[in-house]
Amino acid sequence: MDLFFKGEFMKKKLLYFIIFSMFLLVGCNEKESRVYDKYTYNFFGTFDTVVQTVMYAENQEKADEYNKYIEKRFNDFHKEFDKYNTYDNLNNLKTINDNAGIEPVKVSDGLFYLVQNSLDYSNKYSKKTDISFGAVLNVWSKYRDINEELDPSEEHKEEDLLPNLEELENANEFTGSEHIVLDENNKTVYIDNKDTQIDLGATAKGYAVEIICNEAKDLGLDSLLISAGGNVKAVGHPLDGVRGAWGVGVINPDMIYPEGDNPNIVDTFFVKDFSVVTSGDYQRFFHVGDKSYHHLIDPDTLYPGDYFKSVTIFHEDSGLADFLSTAVFLMPYEDGLKLVESLEGTECMWIDKESKIYVTEGLKDIMLSEGASGAK
Numbered sequence: 001m002d003l004f005f006k007g008e009f010m011k012k013k014l015l016y017f018i019i020f021s022m023f024l025l026v027g028c029n030e031k032e033s034r035v036y037d038k039y040t041y042n043f044f045g046t047f048d049t050v051v052q053t054v055m056y057a058e059n060q061e062k063a064d065e066y067n068k069y070i071e072k073r074f075n076d077f078h079k080e081f082d083k084y085n086t087y088d089n090l091n092n093l094k095t096i097n098d099n100a101g102i103e104p105v106k107v108s109d110g111l112f113y114l115v116q117n118s119l120d121y122s123n124k125y126s127k128k129t130d131i132s133f134g135a136v137l138n139v140w141s142k143y144r145d146i147n148e149e150l151d152p153s154e155e156h157k158e159e160d161l162l163p164n165l166e167e168l169e170n171a172n173e174f175t176g177s178e179h180i181v182l183d184e185n186n187k188t189v190y191i192d193n194k195d196t197q198i199d200l201g202a203t204a205k206g207y208a209v210e211i212i213c214n215e216a217k218d219l220g221l222d223s224l225l226i227s228a229g230g231n232v233k234a235v236g237h238p239l240d241g242v243r244g245a246w247g248v249g250v251i252n253p254d255m256i257y258p259e260g261d262n263p264n265i266v267d268t269f270f271v272k273d274f275s276v277v278t279s280g281d282y283q284r285f286f287h288v289g290d291k292s293y294h295h296l297i298d299p300d301t302l303y304p305g306d307y308f309k310s311v312t313i314f315h316e317d318s319g320l321a322d323f324l325s326t327a328v329f330l331m332p333y334e335d336g337l338k339l340v341e342s343l344e345g346t347e348c349m350w351i352d353k354e355s356k357i358y359v360t361e362g363l364k365d366i367m368l369s370e371g372a373s374g375a376k
Contacts, residue, residue, distance in 0.1 A: 035241035039063035049229035056239035101194025134197030206322025245270035245374035270374035275318035280310035
């Protein structure tokens with residue numbers, strides 16, 4: 001849930017490049033007469049991940065124009081949603097947290113509605129994802145930094161490398177969405193407790209992807225695939241004159257990198273105007289002894305969730321899919337299934353701790369392993 005965990009940049013950069021390179025790009029239906037060339041682009045530095053695009057556009061000049069816009073908007077949102085850094089002439093998430101218990105902070109429409117939507121999602125769907133949980137996540141972030149900075153030649157006591165329950169419970173005293181006060185007329189966000197902190201890591205990236213894709217469509221780009229780490233959004237379908245959907249591969253958490261001729265995906269899903277968002281225990285983690293501690297923290301136990309290796313949500317709205325992927329990851333299977341089935345247009349794939357795969361019925365129509373191809 002923590003948006004800007006530090007470290008392992010190159011490892012994650014390679015990982016996301018491999019994931020994206022495994023996408024099976026598929027294209028257009030019988031009614032579509034346009035056939036364009038394919039253009040790919042990637043950049044690093046926003047939301048602590050590689051962002052990659054595939055699009056079908058009229059020409060290289062037009063593709064460059066679209067990608068320049070997309071990269072700029074990712075940079076805009078990265079700064080607005082950053083809880084670690086300040087920027088000149090910008091009130092961002094860090095500004096809000098720094099002013100906890102002091103005064104309301106006027107923010108951009110984008111940041112205001114991200115906070116508002118995140119609170120609404122928690123109230124409507126699940127408290128497992130709560131943006132007021134930041135104080136606890138900050139404790140885990142501190143210990144992640146400690147572990148990343150260790151001198152491997154020295155011995156360290158395990159109790160110095162992990163938070164204890166008392167420390168986590170003390171931080172959790174400040175969790176509560178009632179401490180976040182919104183003024184929609186003035187677009188201000190106020191935290192009324194000086195020790196409460198907002199963390200937007202479970203919703204920010206998906207929200208940004210959703211807005212950017214909608215803006216790209218308004219500019220005339222209607223054949224686009226964006227991958228931002230575990231967040232993938234398909235706009236339209238590839239205009240290659242052959243097929244009718246994009247194919248998105250979901251990574252196998254037991255094989256992060258391809259091995260020989262064996263791909264590192266568990267299945268390929270064919271989607272059009274849809275989002276595919278994965279939360280996994282393999283994405284951001286550190287080791288203490290023989291145990292791994294990942295970044296998805298259960299608000300009930302205050303420790304990393306231990307039900308699944310990964311959960312992937314399929315929904316047209318990338319922001320909601322991002323929220324749900326974290327929430328469902330932190331629930332027992334039966335609870336997650338009940339939530340997913342209660343939401344129209346939502347599908348899910350779970351991979352449990354024993355690597356067993358579960359999928360909702362609606363996914364079978366778009367799975368390569370079930371015979372789907374994405375062809376017209």
